[in-house]
Amino acid sequence: MTDDSTDRRVSLGVPQQILDSLPDDGANAAADLKRAVRGIESSLNDAFERAESDAEAASYAVDAIEHLEDRMETYDAFVPELRAWGQSPIYAIAWRNLQADLIAQIREYEWLDAHVDRERNYRLVEDGIRFGKR
Numbered sequence: 225m226t227d228d229s230t231d232r233r234v235s236l237g238v239p240q241q242i243l244d245s246l247p248d249d250g251a252n253a254a255a256d257l258k259r260a261v262r263g264i265e266s267s268l269n270d271a272f273e274r275a276e277s278d279a280e281a282a283s284y285a286v287d288a289i290e291h292l293e294d295r296m297e298t299y300d301a302f303v304p305e306l307r308a309w310g311q312s313p314i315y316a317i318a319w320r321n322l323q324a325d326l327i328a329q330i331r332e333y334e335w336l337d338a339h340v341d342r343e344r345n346y347r348l349v350e351d352g353i354r355f356g357k358r
Contacts, residue, residue: 232272232281234336236265236329242318253315257322264288264326282339286347289327289340296323 238257246253271284299320306313331337 232275232278232335233269234265234272234330234333236261236268236326238322239325242321242325245314245318245321247312247314250315250318253318257318261322261326264292268330278335279339279342282336282343285330285336285340286343289330289344292323292327296320296327299323 238254238261242257243254268284268288272281275281275284299316302316303313303320306316331340
């Protein structure tokens with residue numbers, strides 16, 4: 225089934241400093257953050273279970289990392305917009321910081337990290353070749 229004997233599971237969480245940054249009435253937001261993390265963790269672990277190698281698992285991880293990076297940029301764009309409208313950007317900041325922290329949490333798994341770098345480099349080269357040809 226697999227060419228690697230490593231247990232391919234990740235455990236992700238919402239860092240306490242992000243929860244602490246929420247206003248006192250942020251209980252619903254904290255629950256939403258935790259629910260989102262559980263969903264990402266579950267999706268990744270399901271994909272890793274189906275993967276036949278660490279390299280294939282890394283492909284799923286890179287998909288998740290790219291998705292998190294896109295969301296991080298989206299939330300980051302909300303911060304000045306909310307400030308311009310006189311609104312507090314605290315929730316957008318919390319979500320942005322969560323995306324960045326989840327990327328770091330995924331990258332902490334040694335069995336996955338080297339493969340993630342290879343997969344990202346492969347995608348860069350593949351995109352460069354595909355986009356460079358005309």
